[in-house]
Amino acid sequence: MGSELLFLLACTRSAPVPTPSEPAESAAHIPVATGHATTVASEGLEADLAKAQAFYASRPEYEQPLGTGLTPVPGLPDLSADTCGACHTEIYDEWKVSTHAAAWTDPQLQAEMQKSENRWLCRNCHTPLLVAHEQWAVGLEDDDVERPLLVDNPSFDASLRDEGITCAACHVREGTIVGPGLATPDAPSAAPHAVQADPDFTSEKVCTRCHQATATYPGKSFVCTFNTGEEWKAGPYDEEGTNCISCHMPPEDRPAANGGLERTVARHWWRGAGIAKHAGVHPPDEANPPGLELEAEWADVGGVPKLTLTATNANAGHMLPTGDPERWVQLEVVFLDAGGETVGTWDFRIGQTWEWHPLPKKLDDNRLAPRATRTFQIDVPVTAASAKVTASSHRMSPETVAYHDLGDYPISVVTHGLFVTPR
Numbered sequence: 001m002g003s004e005l006l007f008l009l010a011c012t013r014s015a016p017v018p019t020p021s022e023p024a025e026s027a028a029h030i031p032v033a034t035g036h037a038t039t040v041a042s043e044g045l046e047a048d049l050a051k052a053q054a055f056y057a058s059r060p061e062y063e064q065p066l067g068t069g070l071t072p073v074p075g076l077p078d079l080s081a082d083t084c085g086a087c088h089t090e091i092y093d094e095w096k097v098s099t100h101a102a103a104w105t106d107p108q109l110q111a112e113m114q115k116s117e118n119r120w121l122c123r124n125c126h127t128p129l130l131v132a133h134e135q136w137a138v139g140l141e142d143d144d145v146e147r148p149l150l151v152d153n154p155s156f157d158a159s160l161r162d163e164g165i166t167c168a169a170c171h172v173r174e175g176t177i178v179g180p181g182l183a184t185p186d187a188p189s190a191a192p193h194a195v196q197a198d199p200d201f202t203s204e205k206v207c208t209r210c211h212q213a214t215a216t217y218p219g220k221s222f223v224c225t226f227n228t229g230e231e232w233k234a235g236p237y238d239e240e241g242t243n244c245i246s247c248h249m250p251p252e253d254r255p256a257a258n259g260g261l262e263r264t265v266a267r268h269w270w271r272g273a274g275i276a277k278h279a280g281v282h283p284p285d286e287a288n289p290p291g292l293e294l295e296a297e298w299a300d301v302g303g304v305p306k307l308t309l310t311a312t313n314a315n316a317g318h319m320l321p322t323g324d325p326e327r328w329v330q331l332e333v334v335f336l337d338a339g340g341e342t343v344g345t346w347d348f349r350i351g352q353t354w355e356w357h358p359l360p361k362k363l364d365d366n367r368l369a370p371r372a373t374r375t376f377q378i379d380v381p382v383t384a385a386s387a388k389v390t391a392s393s394h395r396m397s398p399e400t401v402a403y404h405d406l407g408d409y410p411i412s413v414v415t416h417g418l419f420v421t422p423r
């Protein structure tokens with residue numbers, strides 16, 4: 001593979017490996033990332049902040065940071081998750097193993113960010129408070145996202161950055177803690193810090209701010225494409241009153257803070273597919289079931305033995321899989337003879353297919369819409385006596401792992417295993 005390919009990436013991921021029909025030489029016509037960042041002189045914190053905020057305000061909503069984190073919250077020494085965790089210990093323990101907590105330390109994100117000067121963009125979703133950015137963007141040269149004008153942030157807080165999508169990213173807005181509003185007439189809030197109830201806090205808007213973004217950048221070989229919000233709206237769950245929070249933050253009767261009154265308090269796991277970002281660290285299975293329901297039956301179809309596989313998106317409120325365009329669900333069958341030897345195999349990939357060069361383009365999409373079912377009638381080899389059927393969720397291909405030099409980064413989980421024999 002030519003080293004020219006190292007200039008390719010996708011905002012959200014990348015699979016820039018040439019297919020056999022596209023030899024590495026074709027890399028010559030790839031519009032390589034020619035961008036460079038320019039650090040401009042500081043005019044003082046106030047002026048720099050004003051410039052940065054004006055710049056971000058001119059950009060689409062999903063490119064904007066989520067607040068500054070610069071104003072102290074009365075009652076709290078600082079905004080770190082560790083501080084919140086001293087009182088909100090259960091919530092903290094859930095968040096700590098979530099993908100949100102790993103959104104900055106994610107080795108794949110780190111690898112991708114080395115490959116383009118578009119990384120100012122990544123920060124706005126992956127570590128979204130301005131105080132967590134080493135530098136602020138104050139403009140772009142020629143409107144090119146890979147040629148940002150940056151200014152050093154004197155208030156930069158590295159530990160808050162490393163917490164990724166930390167408590168404060170969702171809950172802190174200039175000088176106060178926003179939440180769903182726990183107080184009732186009988187049980188007023190016992191919070192030792194400023195609190196403001198926001199009726200929108202249980203709406204999908206808290207999530208789609210980052211999970212709904214579809215952007216292409218003219219001439220660039222990366223895209224930002226997360227369509228989860230629209231997929232959910234198009235399916236049955238929106239009308240049924242089931243949103244992102246209902247499924248990904250299910251309620252549990254417990255105190256919201258150590259030693260407090262029992263309330264209805266959301267889990268903070270956001271499991272999704274449950275593929276770890278750091279080996280062994282992921283929310284427990286109970287957080288949410290796999291999206292897929294899989295059934296297999298060995299039956300006679302007009303005198304011919306067939307293995308019938310039924311794959312249903314039974315539990316995901318959006319496409320299965322959703323999010324990053326490189327995710328897929330793999331179905332596999334291994335037929336065994338009476339002696340346990342493999343006598344045939346079958347597999348099927350459920351996901352999107354993208355071409356990344358010369359410019360990103362979606363070629364195919366066979367994902368399962370919410371509650372949609374797909375049935376497969378698979379030929380059974382004559383000597384087969386049983387079949388092992390598995391399903392697994394994948395985040396990226398081994399080729400992309402190698403391209404980013406990610407070593408033994410976890411990339412998949414097995415979700416289903418069935419053993420089928422003739423009836």
Ligand code: HEC
Pocket residue numbers: 010011012013062063106108109112113118119121122123124125126209210211212213224226322323324327395396
């Ligand atoms: C609009 C907000 C947004 C921006 C901007 C953004 N991301 Fe993401 N990113 C997300 C969301 C949401 C997910 C979760 C989707 C998923 O895991 O499938 C994600 C997931 C990822 C993942 C993990 C993918 C996986 O399959 O686990 C990587 C790596 C990543 N982003 C890299 C980047 C890089 C590099 C940039 C900057 C060039 C960037 N992102 C900019 C919102 C964003």
Ligand code: HEC
Pocket residue numbers: 076078079080081083084085086087088167168171172177178179180181182183188189190191192193195196197255256257260261263
């Ligand atoms: C010294 C203990 C303490 C610390 C530190 C603390 N909290 Fe709280 N917080 C509480 C208590 C107590 C409540 C009220 C619980 C109740 O009334 O049931 C609360 C309430 C909340 C609520 C609910 C607000 C509402 O009514 O909607 C949120 C959200 C919250 N805290 C977030 C945070 C975050 C984020 C941090 C860290 C930046 C933090 N807290 C730090 C003790 C603390």
Ligand code: HEC
Pocket residue numbers: 066099100102103104106109124125126128165169170206207208209210211244245248249270271272273274275277
């Ligand atoms: C500030 C941006 C942001 C907000 C707000 C946000 N997310 Fe995320 N979310 C992300 C990013 C970025 C990732 C992936 C991080 C990575 O893989 O590096 C992610 C990952 C996830 C995952 C896990 C995917 C996996 O398989 O591990 C789920 C589930 C999820 N988010 C659900 C939600 C829900 C529900 C909400 C609303 C309550 C929400 N998110 C709010 C940015 C955000």
Ligand code: HEC
Pocket residue numbers: 081084085088091092093095096100165166167168169170171179180182201202206245249256257264265266267268
């Ligand atoms: C991705 C956004 C996000 C992050 C990160 C996040 N929360 Fe929340 N939090 C929410 C949402 C949404 C709710 C409201 C859920 C509901 O009431 O259905 C909530 C509710 C709460 C509540 C009130 C109890 C409840 O469930 O209504 C507390 C307290 C709280 N969060 C503390 C924290 C702490 C502490 C952290 C970090 C360890 C944290 N949150 C991280 C989105 C977030």
Ligand code: HEC
Pocket residue numbers: 204207208211228229232237242243244245246247248271272273274288289290291292315316317318319320321322323327393
């Ligand atoms: C009906 C319940 C339900 C609703 C509603 C729902 N989700 Fe999910 N979501 C799931 C399940 C189940 C999975 C696990 C899918 C799997 O097995 O990979 C999932 C997976 C994910 C993932 C990880 C990518 C993947 O395909 O595994 C992200 C990110 C996500 N959801 C975000 C959201 C956001 C954002 C919303 C709201 C717009 C939302 N979800 C609404 C149930 C739901």
